[in-house]
Amino acid sequence: MLSTRITRLKESATLKMMERAKALEARGIKVISLDVGEPDFPTPKEVVDAAYKAMLSGYTHYTPSKGIPELRRAISDKLKRDNGVDVPADQILVTPGAKQALFYLYMALLNDGDEVIIATPAWPSYWEMATVAGGIVKEAPPADGYGLNVEAIERLVGERTKMIIINSPNNPSGAVFSKESLEELVELAVRRKIILVSDEIYEKIIYDAVHVSPASMPGAEDVVVIVNGFSKTFAMTGWRLGYLAGPKQIIDAATKLQQHSATCAPAFAQKAAADLLPQADKLAKPMIEEFRRRRDFIVSRLRSMGFKLDPPSGAFYVFPQLPDSEPDSTSFVERALDAGVSMTDGKPFGGFSRNVRISYANSMENLKEATDRLATILGK
Ligand SMILES: Cc1ncc(COP(=O)(O)O)c(C=O)c1O
Known part of the structure; x- marks a missing residue:
């Protein structure tokens, strides 16, 4: 059946x-x-209050599939301010959670038999999403201290490698990847024309290190897609709010999937996030x-x-x-x-x-x- x-x-x-x-x-x-x-x-109470106000002022219906313009602008500003990444608002898709955002990416990028390299250790859903989308997973082992092992990733690259997925700060290890290793990886992705998916959901939960987005590196605008969201930073797991930012063709493809599935992320959650994003830290x-x-x-x-x-x-x-x-x-x-x-x-x-x-x-x-x-x- x-x-x-x-x-x-x-x-x-x-x-x-x-x-x-x-x-x-x-x-x-x-x-x-x-x-x-x-x-x-x-x-945070500020976020709850903003959502309440948003609901009272009518943010209770469908929104544009890509997300409300004020949130996409706020995310674009945040990417510039916090990450040194230039992504215009129309290359941002707001989703019901980062998980959904990732799912769209896999579905938008993979044909049957295409390969996905996962930098391990990594969050189990990365494997299962690849399976649903018809992809084949190649697992790259970590460097010492659970760092990014770019050599191991490069050894796995083949004719059918479509995407590489990394997550820093990392679930499960808590490791934060170094700027140097990310630069090497972006160089590899650009050279081999592979989409690099950077899951940055734990970006703000960081102690003795600095978060660097690979999207801020030379050549990244054509190959890096950022996945991020509000679940962890704002303790908003139940609100379901995340986003994708990256090359227009990929964002537009993911938007089509959203149009025909979730339609949009919750309206009041989007408005509250737009109001409070500048105060995230x-x-x-x-x-x-x-x-x-x-x-x-x-x-x-x-x-x-x-x-x-x-x-x-x-x-x-x-x-x-x-x-x-x-x-x-x-x-x-x-x-x-x-x-x-x-x-x-x-x-x-x-x-x-x-x-x-x-x-x-x-x-x-x-x-x-x-x-x-x-x-x-x-x-x-
Ligand atoms: C690495 C990683 N990415 C994405 C997610 C999904 O977050 P969201 O609640 O935004 O769907 C999680 C949640 O546990 C996670 O650990």
């Missing part, structure tokens, strides 16, 4: 863990969820300071138990290697869940069978309790 396309698709590993955790909780077992990919902070600051405190705690606590990791520079995840005594990520994740700590296996992020992803988007109190529980199962 179902299409081959859909039967090839795997369930989301992170969402699956969340569901299992909820099932345990329904049986009265307190589970601390360290598997979540969303800030545990409320959306100020609004996100308290959340980032708290994430930094938690990152420092979790890194030192995990290290004390024998996990191997360096403090990551961005996002709100750690991707430690298991202590030597632990043979495999899947069995460790299962044991942790039995002890009431839910985390994500490293395997769906590119076959990292000695790693787990732990999200520290949870209260300090819960992080302390969760790490105590892990210490107990490890006998530490």
Whole structure:
């Protein structure tokens, strides 16, 4: 009954863990969820107020498919101001979330059998979207410290390579790619005429590093597409708001897909984002300071138990290697869940069978309790 396309698709590993955790909780077992990919902070009141005002003033209907002009202008200004990237407003498509934006890209770019190079470790949805779109994934391993390994990427480039996808700050490792490595990658993409998709959704959640967009580099205007959104910076995961910015031909193709599927992103969310985008740094600051405190705690606590990791520079995840005594990520994740700590296996992020992803988007109190529980199962 179902299409081959859909039967090839795997369930989301992170969402699956969340569901299992909820099932345990329904049986009265307190589970601390360290598997979540969303800030545990409320959306800033300023954004909620702006959305309320927007709804009262009529932002409750369809908008132009590409997005309201004031938001596309605000994004264009932001790209110039924060990233040194010149993209006119008509080369920006506002979408219901960055995930949807990525989906359009895959559908717009890939023919059956075209190849996508994913710089691993990476977010599992990159694989599944390629599968739906008929693409074939090639996985590039990371450099030391989960950096960008441009040599490994270049070795995978072939006749059918259509796109390369990178994500910095990175989910799951928290690594922030260096400017030099990004310059090399853009040079490769320009030389080999490959579309470079840069997922910059964690751009503002950054600690001891500087975010550089590959779209700001020479030649990038023809090959780099930026994917970004409001879910993480503004703790707006439920509002569904993201965007694409890049070459006109690609943005116009993605717009056609949106016209015939979602139509547009929610009107009031677009208006609130347009009003508040210039204040993103100020609004996100308290959340980032708290994430930094938690990152420092979790890194030192995990290290004390024998996990191997360096403090990551961005996002709100750690991707430690298991202590030597632990043979495999899947069995460790299962044991942790039995002890009431839910985390994500490293395997769906590119076959990292000695790693787990732990999200520290949870209260300090819960992080302390969760790490105590892990210490107990490890006998530490
Ligand atoms: C790397 C990465 N890209 C994109 C997304 C999707 O974000 P959105 O909520 O805007 O769809 C996520 C969400 O977890 C993510 O981790």
